[in-house]
Amino acid sequence: MEQATTSAPRAAARGEDPVEPKHATLFEAFEATAAAQPDAVAIREDEREQTWAELRSAALGIAGGLEALGIGRGDTVALLMRNRLEFNACDLGAVAVGAVPFSLYATSSPEQIAYMLGDAEARVAIADSVMVDRLRAAREQLPQLERIVLVDADPQGDGAEMTLAELERSGEGWDPASALADADAEDLLTLIYTSGTTGPPKGVQLTHRNLMSLIGGVEAILGLPEGEGRVISWLPAAHIAERGANYYLPVVRGYETTVCPDPKRVAEFLGKVRPTWFFAVPRVWEKLKAGLEAMVAGLPDEQREGAEKALAAATQRVRLRQAGEPVPSELDAAVEQADAQMFAPIRAQLGLDDVASVNVGAAPTPVEVLEFFHAIGIEIGELWGMSETCGVAACNPPGAVKLGTVGPPFPGIEIRIADDGEVLVRGASIMPGYRNLPDKTAEALSEDGWLHTGDVGELDADGYLKIVDRKKELLINASGKNMSPTEIESKLSASSPLIGQAVAIGDARPYNVALVVLDPDFAPVWAGQHGIEDASIEALAANPELQAAVASAIGHANARMSRVEQIKRFRIMPREWVPGGDELTPTMKLKRRPIAERYSEEIEALYAGEGIEPDEPASA
Numbered sequence: 001m002e003q004a005t006t007s008a009p010r011a012a013a014r015g016e017d018p019v020e021p022k023h024a025t026l027f028e029a030f031e032a033t034a035a036a037q038p039d040a041v042a043i044r045e046d047e048r049e050q051t052w053a054e055l056r057s058a059a060l061g062i063a064g065g066l067e068a069l070g071i072g073r074g075d076t077v078a079l080l081m082r083n084r085l086e087f088n089a090c091d092l093g094a095v096a097v098g099a100v101p102f103s104l105y106a107t108s109s110p111e112q113i114a115y116m117l118g119d120a121e122a123r124v125a126i127a128d129s130v131m132v133d134r135l136r137a138a139r140e141q142l143p144q145l146e147r148i149v150l151v152d153a154d155p156q157g158d159g160a161e162m163t164l165a166e167l168e169r170s171g172e173g174w175d176p177a178s179a180l181a182d183a184d185a186e187d188l189l190t191l192i193y194t195s196g197t198t199g200p201p202k203g204v205q206l207t208h209r210n211l212m213s214l215i216g217g218v219e220a221i222l223g224l225p226e227g228e229g230r231v232i233s234w235l236p237a238a239h240i241a242e243r244g245a246n247y248y249l250p251v252v253r254g255y256e257t258t259v260c261p262d263p264k265r266v267a268e269f270l271g272k273v274r275p276t277w278f279f280a281v282p283r284v285w286e287k288l289k290a291g292l293e294a295m296v297a298g299l300p301d302e303q304r305e306g307a308e309k310a311l312a313a314a315t316q317r318v319r320l321r322q323a324g325e326p327v328p329s330e331l332d333a334a335v336e337q338a339d340a341q342m343f344a345p346i347r348a349q350l351g352l353d354d355v356a357s358v359n360v361g362a363a364p365t366p367v368e369v370l371e372f373f374h375a376i377g378i379e380i381g382e383l384w385g386m387s388e389t390c391g392v393a394a395c396n397p398p399g400a401v402k403l404g405t406v407g408p409p410f411p412g413i414e415i416r417i418a419d420d421g422e423v424l425v426r427g428a429s430i431m432p433g434y435r436n437l438p439d440k441t442a443e444a445l446s447e448d449g450w451l452h453t454g455d456v457g458e459l460d461a462d463g464y465l466k467i468v469d470r471k472k473e474l475l476i477n478a479s480g481k482n483m484s485p486t487e488i489e490s491k492l493s494a495s496s497p498l499i500g501q502a503v504a505i506g507d508a509r510p511y512n513v514a515l516v517v518l519d520p521d522f523a524p525v526w527a528g529q530h531g532i533e534d535a536s537i538e539a540l541a542a543n544p545e546l547q548a549a550v551a552s553a554i555g556h557a558n559a560r561m562s563r564v565e566q567i568k569r570f571r572i573m574p575r576e577w578v579p580g581g582d583e584l585t586p587t588m589k590l591k592r593r594p595i596a597e598r599y600s601e602e603i604e605a606l607y608a609g610e611g612i613e614p615d616e617p618a619s620a
Contacts, residue, residue, distance in 0.1 A: 011416070011417045011458070011459040012414065012415065012416045012417070012459070013408060013409050013414070013415045013459050013463035013465070014409060014413075014414045014415075014463075016220060016411040016412075017411060017412065018213060018216060018217075018411050018412025018427070018428055019213075019216030019217060019219060019220050019411050019412070020216065021212035021213065021215065021216050023212060023252070024183070024184070024185040024208065024209075024212065025095075025183045025184075025185060025187070025189075025208040025212070026092075026095055026189060026208055026211060026212075026248065026251065026252070027092065027095050027096050027176070027179070027180065027183060028180060028183065029212070029251060029252040030056070030059075030092055030095075030251050030252075031056075031176070031180070033052060033251060033252065033253075033254045034052040034053060034055065034056040036227070036254060037052055037227060037254055038051065038052050038053035038056075039051055039052075039053065040052055040227075040228075040254070040256070041256050042054075042055045042088070042250075042256065042257065043055065043085050043088055043233075043256070043257045043258075043259065044085070044256070044257070044258050044259065045084060045085040045258075045259035045261070046259075048085050049085075050085060050088075050089075052254070055088060055089055055092070058086075058089035058093070058168060059088075059089045059092035059093045059096060060093070060096065060171070060174050060176060061093070061167075061168035061169065061171045061172050061174065062089055062090055062092075062093025062094070062164075062167055062168050062171060063092075063093040063094070063096035063097045063171060063174050063176065063179070064170065064171020064172065064173065064174025065093075065166075065167035065168055065169075065170040065171035066093060066094060066097050066099065066124065066167070066171070067097050067171065067174065068170050068171060069123075069124060069146070069147055069167075070123075070146075071094070071097060071099050071123065071124055072097055072098055072099065073097070073098030073099070073182065073187070074098065074099070074100065074187075074188070075098075075099045075100070075123055075124075076099065076100045076101075076102060076120040076121055076122045076123070076191070077090075077094040077099050077100070077101045077102075077122060077123075077124050077125070077126065078101075078102060078103075078104065078116075078117050078120065078122040078124070078125040078126070078127075079091060079094075079101055079102065079103045079104075079125075079126050079127075079237065080103075080104050080106075080108075080113070080125055080126070080127040080128070080131040080132070080134075080135055081103075081106075081126065081127060081128040081130065081131065081151055081237075082106050082128060082130050082131075082261060083233050083234065083236075083237065083242075083259050083260065083261055084128065084151070084259060084261065085259060086128075086151050086164060087233075087237060087247075088247065088251070088257070090126050090151075090164070091247070092251070093171075095189065096176055096179055097179055098179060098182065098183060098187060100120075100188045100189065100190060100191060101190060102116075102120060102122075102190050102191035102192070102193070102203075102238075103236070103237040103238040103243075104116055104131070104193070104238050105236050105238045105239075105580055105586050106130055106131060106236065106580075107579075107580030107581070107586065108131070108134065109134065110134045110135075110137035110138040111138070112201075113131075113134055113135055113138040114138035114141040114142060115200060115201070116193050116201060116203070117138070117142050117145060118141065118142060118144075119201075119203055119435060119436055120191055120203060120435065121144055122142075122144070122145060123144060123145065123146045123147070124145075124146065124147045124148075124149065125145060125147075125148050125149070126148075126149040126151065126164065127148060127149070127150060127151065127153075128150075128151040128152050128153070129151075129152050129153045132148070132150060132153050135148065136148075136156075146160070147160055147161070147162065148160060148161045148162075149161075149162055149163070149164055149167050150162070150163050150164065151163075151164045183208070184208075185207065185208045185209040185212065186207055186208070186209055187207060187208055188205055188206070188207055189206050189207055189208045189210070189211055190206050190243065191203045191204065191205060191206075191435060192204040192206065192238070192239075192240050192243070192387040193238065194387060202434045202435075202437060202440060203434055203435030203436070203437075204240075204387040204388050204431050204434060204435075205431055205432055205433055205434065205435050206240075206387075206390055206431055207431075207432060209428060210390040210428070210429045210430070210431065211244075211248055211390060211429075212252075213390075213412055213427070213428035213429045214244065214390045214391060214392060214410070214429040215248065215249060215252050215253075216411065216412070217392070217395075217410035217411040217412060217413070217429070218249060218392070219253075220411045221395050221397050221410060221411065222277070222356065222357040222359075222395070222397070222398065223356060223357070223398060224249075224253065224276065224277055224356050224357060225276065225356060226253055226254065227253070227254040227255075228254075228255075228256075228276075229250070229253060229254070229255035229256070229276035229277065229356075230255060230256050230257075230258070230273050230274065230275045230276045231245065231246045231249070231250055231255050231256075231257050231258075231273075231275050231276065231277055231278070232246065232257075232258050232259075232260050232266060232269050232270070232273050232275055232278065233246040233247065233257050233258065233259045233260065234246070234259075234260035234263050234266045234269065235263065235281075235586075235587065236586045236587075238586070239362075239586060239587055240385075240386075240387045240390065240391040241279060241281075241361065241362055241391060241587070243391075244390065244391040244392070245277070245279040245391075246279075249277070255276065255277075258272070258273045263579070266280070266284060267284075267287070267288060267291075267350075269351075270350055270351035270352060271349070271350065271351035272351070273351065274351045274352075274353065274354045275351070275352075275354075275355060276354065276355060276356050277355065277356060277357050277358075277359075278352065278355055278358050278359075279358075279359045279360070279361065280359075280360060281360070281361070281362045281363060281587050281588055282360055282362070282363050282364065282365040282366070282369065282588075283500075283588050285360055285365065285369050285370075285373065285380065286366070286369055286493065286494075286497075287497075287519075287521065287522075288350065288373075289369050289372050289373070289497075290497030290519070290522055292346065292372075292376075293497070294497070294522075294525065296308065296311070307342060310334075310335075310338035310342055310343075311372075311375060311376075313331060313334050313335050313338065314335045314338060314339075314343070314375035314376065315371055315372070315375045316331065317331055317332065317335050317375070318371050318374045318375050318403075319371070322402070322403055339376075339377055343375075343376040343377045344377070346376055347376065347377055347378060350378075352378050355378075356398070357381065357398050358373075358378055358379065358380050358381070359380065359381050359382070359383050359395070359396075360380050360381075360382055360383070361382060361383045361384060361385070361392075361406075362587045362588075362589065363486075363587070363588065363589050364467065364486050364487075364490055365380075365382055365490075366490045366491070366493060366494035367403050367404050368494045369494065370382070370403045370404075371403060374401070374403070379398060379399075379401055380401075381395060381396030381397065381398065381401045381407060382395075382396055382401075382403075382405065382406045382407065383395035383396065383406055383407060384406035384407075384455075384465065384467055386453060387431075388430065388431045388444065388451055388453070389413075389425055389427075389429055389430055389431075389451065389453075390429040390430070390431070392410055392429075393409065393410055393413050393415065393425050393427070393429070394406045394407045394408060394409050394410060394413070394415065394464075394465045395407045395408075395410060396464075402460075402462075402464045404466060405460065405464040405465060405466045406464075406465050406466070406467055407464055407465065408462070408463045408464050408465070409425075409427075409463065409465070410427070410429070412427045412428050412429070413425060413426070413427035413429065414426045414427060415459065415463075415465060416450065417457060417458065417459055418452075420456075420471075421456040421457070421458075421468070421471070422452060422453065422454065422455065422456060422457075422471055423453045423455045423456070423457040423465070423467070424446075424450045424451065424452060424453065425450070425451045425453055426448075426449045426450045426451065430445075430449065430451050431451075433445065454470055454471050454472065455467050455468075455469070455470060455471065456468040456469055456470070456471050456474065456484075468484050468486075468487075469484035469485065469486045469487070470486075473485060473486070473592060475504065475506045475507045475512070476507060476508065477506050477507070477508070477509055477510065477511070477512075477564065478508055478509055478510045479510075479564075481564050483506065483512075483564065483565050485503070485504040485506075485592075487565075488504040488512065488514075488561065488565055488567070489501075489502045489503065489504050489514075489590075491557040491560050491561060492504070492514060492516070492553075492554060492557045492567070494557070495553040495554060495556050495557040496549070496550065496553035497519060497522045497526075498518055498519060498522060498523055498526060498546070498549060498550055498553065499516055499517075499518070499519065499550065499553065500517045500518055500519035500520065500522075500523075500576070500577070501516075501517040501577055501583075501584070501588075501590065502514050502515070502516050502517070502570075503515045503590050503592065503595055504567065505596070505603055505606075509607065511564075511566075511568045512564075512565065512566065512567050512568060513567060513568060513569045513570060513571075513603065513606040513607065513611065514554070514567045514569075514570040514571075515570070515571055515573055515595070515599060515602065515603070516550060516554075516570050516571065516572045516573065517572075517573045517576065517577045517583075518537055518540060518541060518546075518572060518573075518576075520537060520576045523535070523537065523540050523546070524540075526546070526549070527540055527543075527546070530545060530546075532545065532546075537574065537575055537576055538574040538575060540572075541572040541573060541574040542572075542574070546572075547572060547612055550570075550572060550612070551570075551612055551613065551614050551615050552614075552615050554567055554570060554614035554615070555614040555615030555616060555617050556615075556617070557614075558614055558617035559617035561617075566614075566617065567614055568613070568614075569606045569607075569609075569610075569611040569612065569613055569614075570606070570611055570612055570614065571602055571605075571606060571610075571611045571612065572612070573599075582594055582595075582598060583595050583598070
């Protein structure tokens with residue numbers, strides 16, 4: 001990747017001036033939070049809860065225990081556990097002694113564990129019962145791993161294992177004063193290992209300065225309250241979105257965190273927690289939209305017609321506002337009445353009636369989904385970033401959201417568009433480099449600090465960024481036409497709640513085809529509504545009635561695409577694709593190369609004339 005592309009940007013935008021952090025390091029911020037509200041609840045899980053004073057006591061005990069094991073500044077500590085109450089104390093305890101804690105996905109195999117712990121040179125790993133057996137299986141390949149600390153399992157008795165309670169007791173009375181004095185903003189805070197869909201995972205190194213700069217931007221852009229806020233911990237801690245939104249931010253701002261141990265239950269937790277800030281990946285919003293639409297469809301005729309009319313009016317108002325056009329007074333009044341009678345109760349039912357900001361990211365979101373939630377009074381703002389930017393580089397600010405964009409640069413961030421369309425980013429929250437990979441670091445970071453993101457994007461006249469696709473994932477068909485698979489897939493998934501995932505194929509091909517995966521929650525409901533007894537994904541994939549419904553939906557999606565983008569033939573896959581599996585990353589991004597390799601026979605069959613043809617699009 002040539003670094004000279006920064007010299008002649010096609011467009012550039014600069015965020016507001018950076019916000020000077022109140023604290024230099026995460027632990028310094030934690031100490032201030034714990035001192036300001038010692039008796040407030042910091043984290044809860046089921047019937048367990050921990051105040052800030054109790055969290056501090058546990059973190060200091062763990063810090064002292066780690067120090068007794070010889071862990072100090074710059075050493076790495078692996079955290080292999082699901083979302084749980086103990087995570088915060090373990091991470092903060094490691095940070096307190098100047099160590100670098102990092103997390104692994106709960107779906108990691110023994111081989112992946114061995115690779116990442118070996119690359120990080122972790123001397124201590126803290127694990128729970130969900131992951132400890134795989135850690136033990138990887139142990140033979142990790143000669144530098146000196147100790148395994150068990151959160152909720154019994155030691156095997158070989159002397160290398162101890163319980164978390166024992167670790168914490170061994171560090172009782174630890175004084176953080178010297179550690180605080182020695183801490184520096186340039187110290188490493190954590191490692192975020194990329195999902196490794198195009199090779200071995202890369203360890204993104206993030207510093208305390210990176211994080212505190214990011215938090216300053218969050219405070220400036222989102223206007224979140226300080227203290228008395230509520231968030232839900234539900235994404236994997238190995239992902240920067242979870243660490244930033246539901247761990248780092250609450251520690252710095254003093255928010256109460258509620259642990260949702262199963263991501264599939266996050267909608268249930270929304271109603272319980274009524275979060276102040278909620279961040280979710282697009283699929284969560286797509287499912288919530290599908291559920292609300294199904295609820296409306298099930299109303300008696302008169303109520304359904306009234307609800308559909310109210311949604312249509314609210315959507316029209318959203319589109320007029322987005323276009324900068326005046327909203328007729330009668331339309332505005334009708335929507336305000338619908339908001340009081342229908343939309344406000346829906347927001348309360350969802351648990352999103354007390355949010356200061358609601359955001360979506362990690363993958364593109366269909367505009368139809370964003371319009372729907374804006375129509376019912378939930379102003380979702382897309383944001384964009386990556387592990388290398390500490391999570392966020394651009395974000396739609398509340399009250400100034402532009403649908404179809406990811407917003408302007410964060411405070412302290414500069415964005416350029418290179419001559420080939422690649423998005424380049426520079427600022428205080430950008431990583432210093434990859435662990436043990438100087439060549440990859442040199443490819444990603446120019447000498448003057450510009451990060452080559454690998455995303456293709458555009459900047460509008462107001463400095464709002466639109467992401468087109470990943471640079472390496474653009475489809476170039478046999479005729480040389482460039483297409484964004486993400487745009488195509490977004491239209492496919494938005495065409496019907498039956499479609500859980502869709503992957504468009506067409507690189508170096510004469511036309512596009514698609515693999516379609518049914519939504520495992522909605523498809524059985526649809527089957528029940530249509531009197532189909534066998535509602536398994538495998539049976540439904542072969543059901544002619546369901547195939548016809550998907551063909552109709554894809555036909556509607558094709559009508560919204562140019563001829564060259566349209567899907568000519570598709571296949572419904574007979575099983576679910578799960579996050580962290582062979583086809584999806586833990587945050588539900590498509591693993592395109594593994595999918596192309598695993599399903600090469602199915603793809604070739606589509607090009608040989610087998611498969612299902614969509615209904616003819618109306619625009620054809």
